[in-house]
Amino acid sequence: MDTTTTSLQAPSEPEWLALVRAQVRDLRYGVVQLVVHDGRVTQIERTEKVRLASDRTDKAPKQG
Helix, strand or coil: CCCCCCCCCCCCCCHHHHHHHHHHHCCCCEEEEEEEECCEEEEEEEEECCCCCCCHHHHCCCCC
């Protein structure tokens, strides 16, 4: 059985790219940042926002 890799096979996905995909897939509102040192991704930061439903009566101009 030949276990050598041929040039026709797609290279495997880098670990950091799989992590970024997972962070983005599960995010509704927010930011995913990559920290790069010497051309390599060394850190992934995720900030998630929680959006609350607005109550339009609070924003209605007061009449008086």
